[in-house]
Each structure stands twice: as C-alpha cells, then as structure tokens.
Amino acid sequence: MARVVLDHVTKRYGDVVAVNDLSLEIRDREFLVLLGPSGCGKSTALRMIAGLEDLSGGQIAIGDRVVNDVEPKDRDIAMVFQSYALYPHMTVARNIEFPLRSRKVPENERGPLVEEAARALGLSDLLDRKPAQLSGGQRQRVALARAIVRKPSVFLMDEPLSNLDAKLRVQTRAELIELQRRLDATVVYVTHDQVEAMTMGHRIAIMSDGVLQQVGPPQDVYERPANLFVARFIGAPPMNTITGAISSEGGAHYLVTAGGAIALPSEISGAARNATGLEVVLGVRPEHVRILPHESETQFALEATVAVIESLGHERHVVCRLADEQMVIVRQTVETQRPVEGTAVRLSADPVGLHLFDAATGLRLDAPDPQSVGDGE
Amino acid sequence: MATEFIESVSKPAVPIIDLVVSEEDRVAIAKRHRRRRASIAIRYVFLTFLAAIILFPIYITIVNSLLTPLQIAARPPFFFPTKPTWGAYSDAWNAGHMSLYLMNSVIVTVLIVTGQIVTATCAAYAFAFLEFPLKRTLFIIFLATLMVPFEVTVITNLTTVVNLGWYNSYAGLAAPFMATGFGAFLLRQAFLGVPRDLRDAAALDGYGHWRFMVRVAVPLARPAMAALAVFSFLGAWNQYLWPLIVTKDSRYRTLQIGLRQLRATSLDQVNVTFAGVVIAALPLIILLVIFQKQLVRGLTAGAVKG
Structure with missing residues (x-):
C-alpha cells in the first residue's frame, strides 16, 4: 500500500480553474473521502491522481514516486467509476480478468485470482453472466472485483454508490468499509453525499469551487467547521x-x-x-x-x-x-x-x-x- | 374486438370500475380504439402497395427467366410460367462465363468491404476517441467527400491507377473504394456511443488505444459495422462504370459488365439475360435476408439514447 501526496496541484480548462492549488496528503492505508457539491473539482482531483487528466501545475506522488508523467497503467492504482464502466460484451469473469490480461499474468494464475476476487465479493455464481443480466448492486461488486483483482496500492472511487437505490446504498456502504479494512488499502473516495463521507472516511477533505476547505476526521469537521461553507x-x-x-x-x-x-x-x-x-x-x-x-x-x-x-x-x-x-x-x-x-x-x-x-x-x-x-x- | 372491449367496460368484474368510467368515457374509449384500428389498416394497405411496386420488377425478372423468348414477347404478357424452363440458367452460366465474373465480383467486393471496414474503423476511432489539431475541420472534410459524386473523380482515379501500374487488375478495381467518408461517419457515431468511462477504465487496466479499439470499441460497435459491411457490399457488387473503364479483358471483368455482355451476345435469348440478372442478384438477396436486422439496427443506432 502507499500514501498519496498532492502538492499545490492545479487544473485549468482554459480560463476555468477546476482545482486550485490543492495540497493534501492521503496517508498509507487511509480511507479519505473527497467531499463537495457538483462541480467543486473533487472528481477532477481524483482523475488527476489516476492519470486520466494532466496537471496544469503542482505535482502528485504515489508512494515515494512523483507520477506526473507516469501513465495511468503504471501508477499501481485501480479505479471504480460511478457508471461501473463494465465491458458490456464480456462476462463477469472476463471483466474481472481484463486488467490481468493486459499485465500478461499467465493464464494458469489468472483463473485463481479471478475466483478469489469473485469470492471476496460474493460473485462466484455470476461469473458467466453478462453485465446486462446483473442488478445495479451486482454490477457495482463486479467493478470492485475488477479493482481488487490485481491488488493495487491505491483504490480510487468516483461516487461508486450514486447509482444504487437508497437501501442498497446503505448495505454497500458497510461492505465497502469492511472491504477496505480487509484489504488494508489506501482509498480515495469521491462523493457529494455527506452521509457517505461521515460514515466511511477516516478523514474527510471538503472542496468547494476547486479549493480545499477543510481536512479532518468526520467528527472534528462536524464539530469544528473551519468556515461557513463547511458548516x-x-x-x-x-x-x-x-x-x-x-x-x-x-x-x-x-x-x-x-x-x-x-x-x-x-x-x-x-x-x-x-x-x-x-x-x-x-x-x-x-x-x-x-x-x-x-x-x-x-x-x-x-x-x-x-x-x-x-x-x-x-x-x-x-x-x-x-x-x-x-x-x-x-x-x-x-x-x-x-x-x-x-x-x-x-x-x-x-x-x-x-x-x-x-x-x-x-x-x-x-x-x-x-x-x-x-x-x- | 371493439365490441368486446366495450362490453368488458360496461360489465365490469369489479363494481368500482362503474364509478370510474362514465358513459361518455366509454364511448370516447371505443371511438379511439376504432380510430386506431382504422389507422393501422390504412398503413398496412399503403405498405402492401409500396411493397408490390418494389417487388413487381423482381418478380417479372424471375418469371421471364423461366419463360421462352416467344412467351416473353407474347401479348398479353405471361405473369405466371405455366411450363417453366430452367435452360436459360445453364445457358447464362456457361455462355456468359458467369462463374468467372462471379468470382471476380466476389474478390473485388471482399477487398473493398474489408478495406472499408478497416480504414473506416481506424478513422472513426480517431475522430471519436483521440484529440488532435484540426480534428473538427478534418471531419468536415471527410463528410464533404460524401457530396462529391464518383463520376467527378473518375479521370483522376484512372490516371492514378494507371500510374501505379494497377490498370486491369484486382488492385485497380478495388483501391479507389477502400476508404469511405460514409463509413467513417457511421462508425464514429457508433463509437461516440461507447461510454468515456470504458476508455478510462481500459487505460487504467493497461490497454492502449489499439487494444481498446480491437477488444472493446469494435465489439460494441458491431451492429454499425455490420450495416457498413452490407452497404459497402451493395455498392461494390453493383459497380458498373469503374470496372468497365479500369479493365480491358474479361479476366478481371465483374458480374455487372458480364451481364451487359450477356445481353449483347444473346439478343434473341432475352430469357438468358433475365436468368443472368437473377444469378447476379442472388448473393445480394441472400445477404440482405441474413443481415436485415443488423442493417436496420446499425442505421438507427445512436438515434435514440438509452
């Protein structure tokens, strides 16, 4: 596992500043929630950590390595998307196996790894199904299985629960907390839902208009908001x-x-x-x-x-x-x-x-x- | 059925319906129902009429291929072959060298279809997933080529093909048609329907553009690709002008030119020409029957989001 350090990170799209001078350390094995309203820059920050967006300024380090110019695939991270981003034409097994194939993991090792990830998320009976044949919660679990299968250092999650109904969201929230503990993983979790932030994060980082407002444990942020926006x-x-x-x-x-x-x-x-x-x-x-x-x-x-x-x-x-x-x-x-x-x-x-x-x-x-x-x- | 419907409303199984559906509503519902049935009936009559207009020449072609020349010339004309003769088919196949022309057509068509699919896929992927300078302008230029009729470029193409030493060859027959603006447009629309998150997920999973295109984008755009394949097949198979001017002997001539020659050599045997036409059309008809679903799906894909 690894820590992630954002050092004066800025992202501009023309004249629009999506992320403004963001400095933040996500500790090793920490569950950090990036919280803020729509358009506050939290997803952009996450995509910059993933390498899906270039930085306009500053630097990002994962572990001891500055990754500004490192390809997403070489950053040793996995990401779970809001839309799940499952490949619709592939079975659950193939979806989970997909990251292993590109990394040239030998075929005889791929099978057990897929089974292990599927078992961890209760997907063993669904391996032959296509995503369209799954419920929202099952799709979400496939996306998680695809993320954990190659045991990355850092997990990035972009509003992974927003497409689930309220009841399932509560259940999956608990499963995610448990999963993070079991994997002992560093997780950066983006959400606009303060309940998710309060219940899941070791610390919460609140953003507004591209600027970091406050970072701290959920109870501290609740009890001592740094400014009116957070309050x-x-x-x-x-x-x-x-x-x-x-x-x-x-x-x-x-x-x-x-x-x-x-x-x-x-x-x-x-x-x-x-x-x-x-x-x-x-x-x-x-x-x-x-x-x-x-x-x-x-x-x-x-x-x-x-x-x-x-x-x-x-x-x-x-x-x-x-x-x-x-x-x-x-x-x-x-x-x-x-x-x-x-x-x-x-x-x-x-x-x-x-x-x-x-x-x-x-x-x-x-x-x-x-x-x-x-x-x- | 309308009466049954009214009865079912007027004699409800559950009394509460009486409270909901008034007499006026009942009449209005029945009226609406009748109107809908009438509109469906009119639509079917109109479509049947259109189908008859389109199918009639095909039917007459098949009938005439089974009649003798005398029967074809007879007035009033024969609409049903009472004693069908199949000899015209063997005459067309043997005397018209249809097997050679058919093979040439198959080779050229396969080259063109394969070429169009490959080039259109690569171009469409670039327009849909890559960022590069002048992307929009280039795409508009691609689209603009759709407005230029082939006849306008015939001379230039012929000069190019001759200069390349491809005159009277399969390469000369196929090369000018191996890339198409229409194909790039059609597949670009299909690729735009592939969620951006899939590309991002694949990038994180270690898949570059090429492998993402082959393993994810292309399988997801299959209906549009099938539609493109059918369209380019139709275009390539029915070509006449280009094969005529770019070939000089029958070794490379295609079916459509073969048909023209067949007509010229069997002026007194009109039924043989008709049989040749049926042979030439058969692969197309088979193809359309097999791929009609993909064809429609491919053309309507992306029209409605969901």
Whole structure:
C-alpha cells in the first residue's frame, strides 16, 4: 500500500480553474473521502491522481514516486467509476480478468485470482453472466472485483454508490468499509453525499469551487467547521446561521441582530472579543437549539415563532421564525414535548454548540490558526 | 374486438370500475380504439402497395427467366410460367462465363468491404476517441467527400491507377473504394456511443488505444459495422462504370459488365439475360435476408439514447 501526496496541484480548462492549488496528503492505508457539491473539482482531483487528466501545475506522488508523467497503467492504482464502466460484451469473469490480461499474468494464475476476487465479493455464481443480466448492486461488486483483482496500492472511487437505490446504498456502504479494512488499502473516495463521507472516511477533505476547505476526521469537521461553507455543507438539517454584529458592554458580549440582541455565553467570549464591531455569523446545529416556553427567563435566548413542524418518526424538525425573519431549525427527539405551530417561543442554545464566523471571510473566528483550513497535519 | 372491449367496460368484474368510467368515457374509449384500428389498416394497405411496386420488377425478372423468348414477347404478357424452363440458367452460366465474373465480383467486393471496414474503423476511432489539431475541420472534410459524386473523380482515379501500374487488375478495381467518408461517419457515431468511462477504465487496466479499439470499441460497435459491411457490399457488387473503364479483358471483368455482355451476345435469348440478372442478384438477396436486422439496427443506432 502507499500514501498519496498532492502538492499545490492545479487544473485549468482554459480560463476555468477546476482545482486550485490543492495540497493534501492521503496517508498509507487511509480511507479519505473527497467531499463537495457538483462541480467543486473533487472528481477532477481524483482523475488527476489516476492519470486520466494532466496537471496544469503542482505535482502528485504515489508512494515515494512523483507520477506526473507516469501513465495511468503504471501508477499501481485501480479505479471504480460511478457508471461501473463494465465491458458490456464480456462476462463477469472476463471483466474481472481484463486488467490481468493486459499485465500478461499467465493464464494458469489468472483463473485463481479471478475466483478469489469473485469470492471476496460474493460473485462466484455470476461469473458467466453478462453485465446486462446483473442488478445495479451486482454490477457495482463486479467493478470492485475488477479493482481488487490485481491488488493495487491505491483504490480510487468516483461516487461508486450514486447509482444504487437508497437501501442498497446503505448495505454497500458497510461492505465497502469492511472491504477496505480487509484489504488494508489506501482509498480515495469521491462523493457529494455527506452521509457517505461521515460514515466511511477516516478523514474527510471538503472542496468547494476547486479549493480545499477543510481536512479532518468526520467528527472534528462536524464539530469544528473551519468556515461557513463547511458548516452549512456538513450536517442535515444544515447548521443554523444567524447574522448580526458583536457588541461589548461591561465585559459581556452580545450578538445584535435586526430582531434584537442576545448575550453570548462565556464559552465563545474569546472569539467574540476579537470580533467586536464586526459583522459575524453565529452558527448553531439544530440539535444544540432548545425550545423554551415564551415566559421563561434566560439570558441567552431569542424570541421566535414556531412556523412548521416536520415529523420524521424518530425525531422532529421544528422550523422557527425569528423576529427579523431569519429561520432556525430545531431538532427534537420525539420524547420532547411537541410545540404548537404558530405559538411564540424562546430559543436557547447549548453554549458548547455555538460557532462564530466572520461574515466577510466566512472563516471561523476562534480557529487557532488560519492554517487549519489546510491539511490540518 | 371493439365490441368486446366495450362490453368488458360496461360489465365490469369489479363494481368500482362503474364509478370510474362514465358513459361518455366509454364511448370516447371505443371511438379511439376504432380510430386506431382504422389507422393501422390504412398503413398496412399503403405498405402492401409500396411493397408490390418494389417487388413487381423482381418478380417479372424471375418469371421471364423461366419463360421462352416467344412467351416473353407474347401479348398479353405471361405473369405466371405455366411450363417453366430452367435452360436459360445453364445457358447464362456457361455462355456468359458467369462463374468467372462471379468470382471476380466476389474478390473485388471482399477487398473493398474489408478495406472499408478497416480504414473506416481506424478513422472513426480517431475522430471519436483521440484529440488532435484540426480534428473538427478534418471531419468536415471527410463528410464533404460524401457530396462529391464518383463520376467527378473518375479521370483522376484512372490516371492514378494507371500510374501505379494497377490498370486491369484486382488492385485497380478495388483501391479507389477502400476508404469511405460514409463509413467513417457511421462508425464514429457508433463509437461516440461507447461510454468515456470504458476508455478510462481500459487505460487504467493497461490497454492502449489499439487494444481498446480491437477488444472493446469494435465489439460494441458491431451492429454499425455490420450495416457498413452490407452497404459497402451493395455498392461494390453493383459497380458498373469503374470496372468497365479500369479493365480491358474479361479476366478481371465483374458480374455487372458480364451481364451487359450477356445481353449483347444473346439478343434473341432475352430469357438468358433475365436468368443472368437473377444469378447476379442472388448473393445480394441472400445477404440482405441474413443481415436485415443488423442493417436496420446499425442505421438507427445512436438515434435514440438509452
């Protein structure tokens, strides 16, 4: 297995910069997820690692070797495509065998290798079928078998689950995690689905507009988003954001919004102190907001009206409207008392769940160092 | 059937249908059904009429090949051979040297079809999968050659063939037709239907362009290739002008010229000429019957995505 290092990698198509100065280290035997919305450059980055796209700048190393000018076939990688990219005119066995043939693996060795890969993915009974005779999940497994058959150093996966239905996706997700552990392989996995990213990756690298936003373990990224983009992209429902300005009075800090002022707890006073006078965005995840009766008295609460309640069975999302029309979503367990739509309430937040961002730059205000936006190494 | 349909709606097995289909709906459904049947009937009558127009000359040719010259000249004409005579076929085969011409036609046609498939595949692959300067312009030039009638280039081709020393040879007969803009266009469309991911996957698996073309792209474009083969076969088999001017003796003359000669040498034996025509057309008919599915599939491939 091997580590992959992207060093100031850039990809331009004419005037369009698809990947902008991307520096990232994927550790040996790591499952790294490249996450971002459509068109953020994550697939382009993956294709550059694969050698399917030339670099406009920077360099890529796999293991100890710079591979900028190395042909895809000589990079010791395997890729699983979103469309599976199975050869429709070949049987499952021939599809799995295909990479071995080009590498001139002797025929008597090819058979056992194909059988081993097929067995690992539960395809032993399907070897004589053509891809058209398989279900989506089976095709996906054939694509995986074709990738593992020649035991590459690095696996690249480009949204491999997007063509599966929701139920199968959950099942295949677990199988992929298990497969990665069994193979002890380095995996770079591209997806736009944050649930896949959160559940599968050892670390997540979030991209937007060709720029790397944050890299870190899923829980860290969720709990300490480096900027507003990450804060809003990770989490469903997304993080609530309330725009306002910071003011200080007698050592206490307040967030002044169009709908009134709220006192900020001491947990974020450090960040608030640095931002006094600035326009900021206060972020709070739906599970950290609590609905209090309107008559309750607390320092850290906002006046709101319950607008809509969405029940999901195991939990409910209460959408509240603040006095200045900003919306706040509250995630509640079903055991909590259900509020009444249209009533006035007060919203309070768990102080440890509050995040402050600079409204102008979008950066987190209590970040220890702006470099944490990068690799976080 | 229309009545049955109305009855089945008016006497539903499940009562709830009564609630759904009103009397007005029932009449409208029956009307629509009748209209559809009438439209299908008209279509069949029209197609049968067209088929009759196309098949009639072929039928008359076969009938005349089985009649005597006197019967052919008779008025009113014979539409059915009451006492078919098969002698015209042996006369055409022996006196018309049909076996030699048939062999020449087969050799030239095989050369042309093979040549067109190979050159069109390579050109189409380049246009579909490779990036090179002036790709678009070159493709337009390829397409533009489709607009130039062969007659325009006859003199130049003849001069080239003579200069190459290929006059009166199989090479001279086949060479000008071994590459075709139509073939490149047809196969390019088929190759464009091959998903880009397959090319990428093959590149990662260690397959270069040549091996990807042979092992993946060509097998996937088989219907279009079969269509091209049939088209180039038809074109090559029916050539008349070029074989006539590029050959000087019967050693290299093809079937179509043989037919012309047969007609000239058996003016009083019209049935022999008809028999010769049937012999010449037979390989084409067999080919079309065998490949008709591929022909249609090849021409419609890529028209609808899915």
